[in-house]
Amino acid sequence: MSIISALVYASFTFVSRLPHLSAPSAASQTLVLNGAARWNNDSKTTAPTFDFSSSGNSTQDIAISPLFADYYSSHQAASNLGKAVTVAFSTHQGWVQFFQFGALLLLSPQSEHLKGASDPLTSLLAFGVKDAATGTVRLPLLQTLLTVGSEVPVGGDGSSFTYADLRKATAPALLVPAPATSQGAFIKGGTRAGKAVGHVIPRSLWNYITRTDISPDGWQMDFGSPLTEALAFSLSKDGHVHHMLVQGFWRDAVILDQDSVDAAGQPLIERLETGVAYLRTVGPPAVSVQAQQTIWTQSDTALLDTAGTGLAVAHMEENFPLTLLGETTWKMGMLWYHVQWSVPKQLVSGWVSAAAATFSSPGDVPGRASIDALSSDLATYLASLDPNVNAVVYDVTHQRYYTYNATAQFIMGSSMKVPIMLTFFDMIERQGREPTAREMVLLTTMIENSNNDSASILYYSEIGGAQGVARYLQSIHVPDLQPDPDAWGYSVVTPQAMVKLLTDLYEGTILTAYHRQLAFYWMEHIESDQQVGVGDTAPGGATVAMKDGWLSGPDNLWAMNSSGIVMNGQETYIIAVYTHGQPTLGNGQAIARRVCSTVAQLLLT
Structure with missing residues (x-):
């Protein structure tokens, strides 16, 4: 390592003096084969102007796009591309996603027509590496950074060595003859006076770029010929001086930190963060989206x-x-x-x-949003009552849920009579029978008249109490209703669970058609004084299947709720509103009425 260090430090010293040198005669005699002549005598520099502050991405890991997931996995890209630093987004050339150490592009069919365009991706495509299995192209971002003379510091903000400095080291005059003694891998990059010249890749860097996880397509394809010697510089990191080596290749570059170690205790080697440097220097390619998509x-x-x-x-x-x-x-x-x-x-x-x-x-699944996506005024009203109210609305017509405190469990009161009824029907279906005349009376009076004695007989004597209800709810995947074994009215439920039950009933995914018909009939013929909320705010002519519940607790505060299905021509919504901690029953009823009335006005024409 000491011989290599001496060589590379000498190389950097020479490069740093390049601006003061006249063109050496050696340069005019050099036939360049490694592509470095592309930047010979370039002097343009570009300061970073695009705001790529890490604070914009620090709160979450950006996902690898499904478009690039197969490539990322098959090419062990966690090692050679690093983490995603942007989402995948559409450009005129196709979909692109930037990573710490590079970028991937999936060409669109129309990209063939853009080859002559001024799109900055066009020049990169010519030298990118295309994966035949996925069609993904890995873009050689380093080439753009050298072409524009990026002034982004190599290795981090504590460095004074830039991509523009790295470009100086690609000068044909700096191609060296093969060393007399082995100092690493000598790769020919041209000829001078009939003799081979090139660049030496130190052993540590050579071992790195030839690893299969770093160069899954081989180092010649993934890195290409070296453009520079391994160059030494120092930077300040966390208050300490770090001694670095950097070497540029046709498609990428690597950096070695002699003062940091990897998991094996060796000096840390990585690709340069060309993805971030590219974005900071020239910004992302223009996003291409279609309005109304x-x-x-x-x-x-x-x-x-x-x-x-x-x-x-x-x-x-x-x-x-x-x-x-x-x-x-x-x-x-x-x-x-x-x-x-x-x-x-x-x-x-x-x-x-x-x-x-x-x-x-x-696919054909409902969308979900908070209640403020439906009405900011309604959301503000509910927030003024927090935490004593929750609500879920399912707009069946448009397949959208709107929620507020959807996972909060509140006391059910008489709304527990709906799962009691559904559990009973499931029980007799498994028994292969229909309700007896007595059971029909119990069911009718429990739902239409909200008779508590009828509910208790069915709950404790027919369906097996809390265990029976819990068993049925588990079978239909409703986890957030907890039946109380001692007092069914003190069972608790989330509004999401109640809406799920009513949705299953409405969509016909539970029970037989006849039993669903009975359930709907009773819930559509609730006593008028039991229709507070969903029922008495629905427009005239609408069909409403519903159930309210209310009771006062040991603290003399009231819990009141209203749940139901509102059908008006071709429009349907399902709603559950629960309150607790109310000083009077009237307070809870007023809340239920206001929420249900607002929803009816918004969802029904």
Whole structure:
């Protein structure tokens, strides 16, 4: 290592004096074969101007796009590309994603027509490495960094050595004859006066670039010929001086830190972070999106009124459809799309982080969002009551859920009579029989008249109490309703679980058609004084299948809820609103009425 160090330090000293040298006669006698003549006598430099602040990406790991997942896995790219630093995004050439140590491109069919265009990706494509199995092209970003003379520091901000300095070291005059003694791998890069000249790759760097995980397609393909000697420089990192070696190749570059070690205790070697340096220097390629194209949220995310730093307009969950408006922007290294979404009677717009969205349809599944995506006013009202209220609305017509505190469990009261009824029907279906006349009376009075004695007989004497209900709920995958073994009215449920039960009933995924018909009939003929909320706020002519519940607790505070299915012509929604901690029953009923009335006005024409 001492011989190599002496060689590379001498090389860097010579390169650092290049601006003061006249063109050596050796250069004019050199026939360059390694491509380095491309930058001979280039003097252009480019300062980094694109804001690629890590703060924009620090809160989450950016996922490898499904477009590049097969390539990433088959090429062990965790070692040779590193982590993703941008999402995949569409350009005129195709889909591209940037990583710490490079970028991948999946060409679009129309890219053939853009070969002569000024797109910055066009020149990189000519020397990229295309994977035949996936069609993915790995782009040689180093070439652009050398061409523009990037002033991004090599090795980090504590360095004074830049890509422009690395370019100086590619000068044909700096090709060296083969050393007399072995100092590593000598790779021919040209001839001078009839003799081979090239560059020496130190053994440590040679061992690195020939590893199969670092060069899965072979070092000649993944790195190509060396463009420089191994150059020595120092940088400041965490208050300490680190001694570095860097060597440039046709498609990439490597850097060795003699003062940091890897897992094996050897000096740390990595590719240069050309992905980040490229973005900082020339910025990302132009994003190409079509206005009115649909994308979908794929995780919980806030839509903002201004990209990156604005106020939240709405909060989306997974699979919610959004429509692109055609505008895009980058903020602190993150791509944002300007979008709009529709709720009945209005369109709303905002900005969504590209990391939270996908262009791949999730299929025929409902989208989910917080209640503020349906109505900001309703969300503000519910927030003023927090934590004493929760609600879930399923807009069946448009396949969208809107939620508020959807996972909070509240006391059920008489709304527990719905799962009691459904459990009973499941029991007799398994027994292969129909209800007796007595059981029909019990079911009718329990639902239509909310008779507590009828509910108790069915709960404790017929269906096996809490265990029977729990067993049935588990079989239909409703986990968030906990039946109370001693007092069924004190069972607790989330509004999401209640809406799930009612949705299964409405869509016909549980019970026989006849038993579902009976359930609907009774729930559509609730006593008038039991129709508070869902029932008495629905428009005239609508069909409502519902059940309310209320009771006061030992603290003399009231729990009140209203759940149901509202059908009005071709429009249907399912809703559950639960309250607790209310000083009077009237308070809870007023909340249920306001929420249900607002939803009816928004979802029904």
